[in-house]
Each structure stands twice: as structure tokens, then as C-alpha cells.
Amino acid sequence: MPERVPGSLLLGSPGNPDDALHAPEPGGPACGPSREGTHPTVWVLGSSVNGARVAGRLGLPFAVASHFAPVQAEAAIATYRSVLESRTEDAPGPQYALDVPRVAAAVNVMVAPSQEEARLLFSTAMAAAARIVGNRPGPLDPPSQDPEAWRAYAPGREGAVEAAMSLSFVGTADDVAARLREQAARWDLDEILVVTYAHDPALRRRSYELLAQAWNA
Helix, strand or coil, rough: HHHHHHHHHCCCCCHHHHHHHHCCCCCCCCCCCCCCCCCCCEEEEECHHHHHHHHHCCCCCCEECCCCHHHHHHHHHHHHHHHHHCCCCCCCCCCCCCCCCCCCEEEEEECCCCHHHHHHHHHHHHHHHHHHCCCCCCCCCCCCCCCCCCHHCCCCCCHHHHHCCCCEEEEHHHHHHHHHHHHHHHHCCCCEECCCCCCCCHHHHHHHHHHHHHHHC
């Protein structure tokens, strides 16, 4: 419920009365992590129009979980913008409320030096999604030469897996960067959240590095 969120946003903010409950004794050591100078921007992450409405009503940035719920993503983004922009000066939000929409979208990405290698490495992400849909938890699978191997984890629910992973960008760095820019323009995004699953952490890091180089070129 939107009305339950503002109180939690005050945690760690200057003058929060709850801080007095955890204050050290005079002259004693401070307990817990320091929050001095930390005022991170709070986002609402949602996969449907419900989360979008919450973000819009509170005037917070909205990140749509389109890396696993792409079907509802456009409707959620449109709902968020509509709700936020319908706010009036007669009903202002809290002090952290935005004046204009701020939207991010999460997408699946695998970048490699060649299209063939990227597709091979992406089989790990497909298998992970199939395990979730098929309720067959397990560690990340190594890449499979069989592009259909993931189907064994979600028999009868292959369509749900493909739908969940339909917003995926797989290929070489320049190709993926170009398609991400097109997606950002299509949805008028302010930020893109890149999600990459790889069996080998070094290859996951390489994917991020190759994409960053192409994006900043």
C-alpha cells in the first residue's frame, strides 16, 4: 500500500526519531554501519501496473522488472507516467517527490566477441529462467551446445519461459549497444539496468566490460 511506504523512507534520514533508539551511550562507541552523508535515491521496482501506480502516487522513480515480466512493461511504464503526471499542486507529495517521471527498465544481456559465443553463453540464463518457471531450483548451469536444453527444466511451460526472457539482448558489443539504445528510445528510458547470468564469473564481467566500452565509444 502506498501509504505504508513514506514511513520506511525516513529510516536513516536526518532527524529520524527512531535513531534515538540506537544511539550510543554518551562517550560510548557507535553501533552499526555509519549512515552519515548517505541519502540514496529510492526507486520502486515493479513488474506490473500495481507497482507503477505506487511509484506514481509517491512521486518516486520507477524501475520496471522487464527482465522477467516484459509483457506488462509498456503498460506499467505508461501507468506510472500517467499517475505521476496527474498529481496536482493542490495535492503535493512528500519532499522527495519527483516533478517529472524517471523510468528505468531491466533487460537481459549477454555480450561476447562473436554472436555464436554469446548465444552459447546465454543458454545459462535460459536454463536459469526455466528452472524458476518449472520450480526446479539449482545452481547456474554451464553453457550447453544444445540451444533447446533448457526445455527439460520446464516441460509444458516452455512458452512461459520464452515470454519471460523475450526482452534479451545477445550478441557482439556494438550490436547489443545499438539495440539497447533503440529500446531506450522506444520506451523513453532514463536508465537501463543490465542483468547478465553466466556460469563463469569472468565471462560475466567480460560481458559488462565489452558492453561498457561499446556504449561509451
